[in-house]
Amino acid sequence: MSGMPQRLGRGLVRGLPLLWLGLFFLVPFAVTLKISFSSPATAQPPYLPVLEWEGGLEGWREFFEALDFQNYQMIAADALYRDAALSSLGYAALATAILVGIGTPTAYAMARASARWQPILVALVIVPFWTSFLIRVYAWIAILKPEGLLNAALLKLGLIAAPLPILDSPFGVLIGLAYAYLPFMVLPLYAVMSRLDPALTEAAADLGASRARAFFTVTLPLSLPGLAAGALLCFIPMVGEFIIPDLLGGSDTLMLGRVLWSEFFSNRDWPLASAVAVLLLILVVGPVVLFREAELRREEAVEGPQR
Amino acid sequence: MHASTLLPDQRLRLERVTKRFSAHTAVDAVSLDLAEGEFFCLLGPSGCGKSTLLRMVAGFETPDSGTIRLGETDLTALPPHRRPVNMMFQSYALFPHMSVAANLAYGLKGLGLSRAQVAGRVKDLLRLVRLEGFEARRPDKLSGGQRQRVALARALAREPHLLLLDEPLGALDRALREETQGELRAIQQRLGTSFVVVTHDAEEAMALADRIGVMERGRLVQVGPARALYERPANRYVAGLLGDVNLIDGRLGRAEPGGIRSVETAFGLLRASGEGEAGNAVVIAIRPERLVVRGEGAMEGLSGLLTEATFLGDRIRYRVEMANGTSLRASAALPTPGPIPTVGETVTLGVPAEGAWILPA
Numbered sequence: 001m002s003g004m005p006q007r008l009g010r011g012l013v014r015g016l017p018l019l020w021l022g023l024f025f026l027v028p029f030a031v032t033l034k035i036s037f038s039s040p041a042t043a044q045p046p047y048l049p050v051l052e053w054e055g056g057l058e059g060w061r062e063f064f065e066a067l068d069f070q071n072y073q074m075i076a077a078d079a080l081y082r083d084a085a086l087s088s089l090g091y092a093a094l095a096t097a098i099l100v101g102i103g104t105p106t107a108y109a110m111a112r113a114s115a116r117w118q119p120i121l122v123a124l125v126i127v128p129f130w131t132s133f134l135i136r137v138y139a140w141i142a143i144l145k146p147e148g149l150l151n152a153a154l155l156k157l158g159l160i161a162a163p164l165p166i167l168d169s170p171f172g173v174l175i176g177l178a179y180a181y182l183p184f185m186v187l188p189l190y191a192v193m194s195r196l197d198p199a200l201t202e203a204a205a206d207l208g209a210s211r212a213r214a215f216f217t218v219t220l221p222l223s224l225p226g227l228a229a230g231a232l233l234c235f236i237p238m239v240g241e242f243i244i245p246d247l248l249g250g251s252d253t254l255m256l257g258r259v260l261w262s263e264f265f266s267n268r269d270w271p272l273a274s275a276v277a278v279l280l281l282i283l284v285v286g287p288v289v290l291f292r293e294a295e296l297r298r299e300e301a302v303e304g305p306q307r
Numbered sequence: 308m309h310a311s312t313l314l315p316d317q318r319l320r321l322e323r324v325t326k327r328f329s330a331h332t333a334v335d336a337v338s339l340d341l342a343e344g345e346f347f348c349l350l351g352p353s354g355c356g357k358s359t360l361l362r363m364v365a366g367f368e369t370p371d372s373g374t375i376r377l378g379e380t381d382l383t384a385l386p387p388h389r390r391p392v393n394m395m396f397q398s399y400a401l402f403p404h405m406s407v408a409a410n411l412a413y414g415l416k417g418l419g420l421s422r423a424q425v426a427g428r429v430k431d432l433l434r435l436v437r438l439e440g441f442e443a444r445r446p447d448k449l450s451g452g453q454r455q456r457v458a459l460a461r462a463l464a465r466e467p468h469l470l471l472l473d474e475p476l477g478a479l480d481r482a483l484r485e486e487t488q489g490e491l492r493a494i495q496q497r498l499g500t501s502f503v504v505v506t507h508d509a510e511e512a513m514a515l516a517d518r519i520g521v522m523e524r525g526r527l528v529q530v531g532p533a534r535a536l537y538e539r540p541a542n543r544y545v546a547g548l549l550g551d552v553n554l555i556d557g558r559l560g561r562a563e564p565g566g567i568r569s570v571e572t573a574f575g576l577l578r579a580s581g582e583g584e585a586g587n588a589v590v591i592a593i594r595p596e597r598l599v600v601r602g603e604g605a606m607e608g609l610s611g612l613l614t615e616a617t618f619l620g621d622r623i624r625y626r627v628e629m630a631n632g633t634s635l636r637a638s639a640a641l642p643t644p645g646p647i648p649t650v651g652e653t654v655t656l657g658v659p660a661e662g663a664w665i666l667p668a
Contacts, residue, residue: 199400202367205387206394207414208465217413221404 029281036274037067047271071275081259081276085283088256091170091245092238095177096231102178103185103230108219110186111193118194125183125190137176137247144172144248168250176244181237185230192226193219228291236284256280316378317391317468318343319364319501324373326359333359335525336373341469344499346492348506348516350548356525357505358397361471364503365394377468393467397474399458401446407433407457408442414464432460435494452483459491463498470495472504476511488514509549513537521545537594542666546592553598553635555591556668559583567660573631574609577658581665588668597662598637600625601655602648608657611635616650623647627656 038047049066052059075081110121128136143149146163154160166172196219204214220227242257249255256276263273319341326334334356341347349357362368364375366387375382382390393414402410411429420428433439436456446454455475462470475491476484492515495502506512512519513533520530521544529541533549540546543554557572562585570577570591579591603610614634615626625637625648635656648654 197398197400199396199398200402202365202387203394203396203400203402203461204413205367206365207461208388208417209413210388213416218402 032274032277034067035271036071036278037069038271038274039066039068039070040269040271045270046268071272074272075275075279080254081256081279084254084256084259085279087254088239088280089283091173091177091255092235092241095174095181095238096235098174098178099181099185099234100227100231103182103189104220104223104227106182107186107189107193107223107226108215110190111196122187122190125186128183133180134243137180137243140172140176140179140248141167144175167248168252170249170253172248172250173245173253173255176248177238177241180244181234184233188229188233189223189226192223196222228295232288232291235287239284240280256283316343317501318378319469319503320374320376321360321364322374322376324360324363324370324375326356326363326368326370332525334363334370337522337525337527338373339520339527339530341501341503342517344501346495346502346504346515346517348504348512348519349522350506350509350512350519351522352507352548355522357522358473360522361394361473361503361505364469365392365471366390391465391467392469392471393462393465394471395458395462395473395475397477399446399454399478401454401457401461403446405445406442407438407444407446407449410446410457410461411442411464414461418465428464432464435463436460451478451480452487455479455487459494463494463500467500469501469503472502474506475504476508477506484511485514491515513549521548539664540592540666543590543592546664546666551595551636551638553593553595554666555593557589557591559585559587559589559665561585568665570665573633574629577663578660579663579665580661583665583667590666590668592664592666593635593658593662595624595636595638596622596640597659598635599657599659600627600637600639600648601645601657603653603655605645605655606657608655611654611656613648613650613652613654616647625654627654 035047038049040046041048049063051063055062110118110125113121141148144167145151146165146167148167150166151160151163155163166175200218200222201214204218205211209217240257240260241255242261245253245255245258246261256279260273260276260280263269263276267273319339321337321339323336323338324334325332325336337356337360349360351357359368363370364382366382366385366389370383373383377391380391382392402413405413408429411432412425415425415428429442430439433442436459438453438456438460441449441453441457446457449457455478459472459475462472472491476487479487488511491502504512504515506515516533518530518532519536520527521536522528523544529536529545531539536545537549540549540552543552546552546554555572555574555577557570557577560569560571560576562568563578566580566582567578568581568583570579570589572591577591581589583589599606599608600613601608609629611627611629613625614628615624617624620641622638622640623643625639627635627637629635637656
């Protein structure tokens with residue numbers, strides 16, 4: 001009796017997210033992909049060909065014949081794009097490493113804090129989100145610039161003789177990345193670490209392990225899923241990051257996000273910009289696929305020898 | 308595998324060990340001496356401080372005062388990883404990312420053993436708990452009973468002088484628990500290691516331990532072999548914890564020969580064993596199996612109405628309503644020598660003086 005409405009309800013629950021993903025992810029991606037195969041034109045929209053619905057089957061044929069790989073060939077030929085991609089990956093990798101270094105002890109300390117403190121600490125990690133990302137990155141300019149807070153403090157303390165050129169340098173970009181993405185590293189790690197049975201570290205200590213050995217042999221390996229999730233959550237958006245390199249990195253910083261921006265808005269070359277966007281997508285999907293495969297292989301290694 | 312028995316004195320001695328959590332005193336001036344190779348049970352309901360006491364011996368909690376010694380060594384200030392004591396956790400706390408063999412070998416690191424020696428020790432441990440062939444398994448692919456045995460073997464890997472076990476059988480089902488009790492006892496006797504088990508299950512404590520220490524609100528109220536605690540409880544709390552008991556309020560009367568006293572109760576004058584000053588308010592504790600139920604007038608005793616007779620296979624349980632409205636519980640082993648009285652019958656309750664114990668009120 002309740003079969004029909006129930007099936008309908010289940011279909012809705014499953015269908016709505018799929019519809020959402022299709023409408024707001026797959027369709028825009030298909031559009032981007034199509035534009036990346038087009039040619040720039042001084043027109044509205046600024047590319048060719050544009051599909052004419054009245055043209056019928058012949059129109060479709062002409063439309064597809066006009067698409068080509070020219071933009072990708074241009075990207076491959078021009079070292080700028082390769083350098084920007086490599087430098088983006090480098091920044092993201094380095095910043096991820098820094099985030100792992102800062103985030104792991106932070107999350108560990110939070111997970112080991114008393115039950116009364118834990119919600120407060122989590123709230124403190126989230127608090128920066130209440131201020132606009134743009135404003136927070138802007139604030140770093142005031143801190144990092146030659147006459148800014150950091151240099152003034154270091155000068156006062158006599159640690160340096162002249163202001164350090166941190167702003168508009170790769171170092172400034174790394175500071176900005178590490179600052180802005182820390183919550184994304186800390187929260188998944190904390191979620192995993194706080195759920196570990198405290199008896200596990202006690203058991204390690206009971207079996208003669210020092211605190212350090214207990215951490216590296218028990219806590220850390222069991223926190224790897226959180227660490228991996230945090231690293232991916234940081235790495236992927238950092239590869240395409242635009243605001244931080246633009247505000248803190250100066251004009252010399254080469255990152256794909258900035259290249260993409262200037263192709264779109266300065267050169268109005270939508271097809272090329274779309275090709276760069278597709279390249280960026282491939283770059284960040286790569287690590288995810290590699291990670292998934294490593295996970296699967298690890299699981300197989302675990303399940304393998306038993307039977 | 309029992310280096311511990313070769314060493315002269317490795318007995319656990321607790322001296323007025325106290326632990327407070329803010330205003331709450333979890334463990335209150337507990338003193339205890341363990342014998343060499345003893346199997347000791349700390350018995351009490353949850354929250355009585357038994358686990359806290361165990362955790363202080365393991366080093367996970369620091370006493371506010373008092374000392375914990377193992378032989379000549381003062382453990383009180385040593386961190387857990389420096390104590391020659393191991394613990395089996397209630398949750399087992401097996402490392403889920405390691406195989407059984409790696410779990411067992413974890414504690415063998417840093418002992419200066421060669422790779423072959425470690426492998427040999429792991430093999431011995433697996434044989435000890437009958438888990439040969441399981442070395443490559445992960446804990447999540449083991450049954451509850453197998454996990455329990457891995458946890459036991461891992462805790463024994465370092466050949467501790469003293470093994471602490473926190474509710475070691477708590478997670479097992481009833482049938483497995485009885486079987487495992489025997490195994491645990493056998494392993495303890497084979498190794499000669501002292502075991503301290505924490506449990507809330509009196510039957511388990513009686514089945515396992517050489518001696519039982521009963522804890523109540525942070526205090527160790529009575530220590531002794533199971534039988535002594537069962538038959539001669541120090542107070543009504545211990546009496547009730549170890550098994551079913553009838554408690555009858557009364558006032559102590561004169562002394563009779565043979566340590567027998569008369570006690571004035573609501574049921575009249577009863578005779579019971581124990582000491583005390585005449586005129587004191589006391590409680591008489593009588594185990595149900597000590598009360599003898601017979602047909603009316605078959606013997607001397609209290610008269611009452613049989614309101615319940617429950618057949619339990621090896622014994623029968625009675626409930627007898629007395630003249631003042633209170634009920635006493637009695638039980639008789641089956642088969643009984645005489646006829647079994649029927650419900651609704653007036654019966655006579657025999658109260659042997661040696662089965663009635665005088666406790667402070």
